[in-house]
Amino acid sequence: MTSTDETDAVGRPMPQFPEPAVLFGHGPARIIAMCNQKGGVGKTTTTINLGACLAELGRRVLIVDFDPQGAASVGLGVNANELDLTIYNLLMDRSADITEIIRPTAIENLDVLPANIDLSAAEVQLVGEVARESVLARVLRPVLDDYDVVLVDCQPSLGLLTVNALTAAHGVLIPLECEFFALRGVALLIETIEKVRDRLNPRLEIDGIVATMYDARTLHAREVVERVHEAFGDNLLHTVISRTVKFPDASVAAEPITTYAPSHAGAHAYRQLARELIARGDAA
Ligand SMILES: Nc1ncnc2c1ncn2[C@@H]1O[C@H](COP(=O)(O)OP(=O)(O)O)[C@@H](O)[C@H]1O
Numbered sequence: 462m463t464s465t466d467e468t469d470a471v472g473r474p475m476p477q478f479p480e481p482a483v484l485f486g487h488g489p490a491r492i493i494a495m496c497n498q499k500g501g502v503g504k505t506t507t508t509i510n511l512g513a514c515l516a517e518l519g520r521r522v523l524i525v526d527f528d529p530q531g532a533a534s535v536g537l538g539v540n541a542n543e544l545d546l547t548i549y550n551l552l553m554d555r556s557a558d559i560t561e562i563i564r565p566t567a568i569e570n571l572d573v574l575p576a577n578i579d580l581s582a583a584e585v586q587l588v589g590e591v592a593r594e595s596v597l598a599r600v601l602r603p604v605l606d607d608y609d610v611v612l613v614d615c616q617p618s619l620g621l622l623t624v625n626a627l628t629a630a631h632g633v634l635i636p637l638e639c640e641f642f643a644l645r646g647v648a649l650l651i652e653t654i655e656k657v658r659d660r661l662n663p664r665l666e667i668d669g670i671v672a673t674m675y676d677a678r679t680l681h682a683r684e685v686v687e688r689v690h691e692a693f694g695d696n697l698l699h700t701v702i703s704r705t706v707k708f709p710d711a712s713v714a715a716e717p718i719t720t721y722a723p724s725h726a727g728a729h730a731y732r733q734l735a736r737e738l739i740a741r742g743d744a745a
């Protein structure tokens with residue numbers, strides 16, 4: 462890959478990510494879990510906007526809302542509180558049909574498997590199931606050939622739902638906010654990922670850590686990404702997502718930033734993240 466004259470937030474040469482190839486067929490999907498047990502770090506924002514950018518590139522994308530808060534559903538304009546059938550029904554009822562629960566969004570190529578507060582009961586109800594860690598993997602299987610990428614927006618915990626996401630996934634993307642205490646908890650997250658890899662899902666890879674809510678004007682934010690780079694090396698992706706009020710604004714409008722403010726720097730950042738993941742082989 463050729464590099465530009467620019468450097469990334471930790472001084473590495475910034476590669477020129479190639480224009481992704483046009484896909485002429487779809488599937489089987491690569492499943493990526495967006496995971497960090499800390500809340501408010503940008504998991505949902507990254508899921509929605511990365512999903513929208515991959516869809517913009519002609520990839521068929523399914524976003525799995527796997528948080529009872531339902532923020533990914535709402536952020537894509539799906540009012541999951543009014544739905545009779547959500548991912549909860551799919552997890553609990555073997556006769557439920559995933560194709561009847563998946564909803565289209567206003568974005569071409571982007572669908573969502575919605576969640577609402579019902580999902581909060583699943584954690585407890587799944588405990589008694591056979592192969593309780595691989596329920597999500599099982600229920601997604603029938604549609605994997607229809608998509609190129611499945612993004613699973615995890616809840617902020619390392620409980621059974623998140624373990625299900627890690628068991629279903631090919632890769633994990635870790636959004637990390639550029640705050641002093643961000644690194645706390647990442648060791649535990651990586652330990653959990655390694656346990657799932659050893660016991661349940663040998664193919665599971667860490668796709669990368671994406672720094673979010675970055676403010677280039679503060680020494681503090683730069684120090685945080687430096688520390689992440691020291692600790693995790695090239696797991697730190699080149700793309701960083703800056704802090705901007707356009708993201709909360711876009712989620713109020715229930716749109717990805719790519720349609721809400723298509724030429725804003727925040728939209729470009731997620732487009733770059735999509736190209737970086739494709740260049741790394743982490744997405745089709
Ligand atoms: N880069 C960013 N700049 C500013 N605000 C952001 C950014 N990313 C996310 N936010 C806002 O921060 C809050 C938490 O983000 P969210 O993606 O919901 O985190 P999580 O899913 O990890 O809990 C939301 O209000 C969101 O709009």
Ligand SMILES: [Mg+2]
Pocket residue numbers: 504505506528532614615
């Ligand atoms: Mg969230």
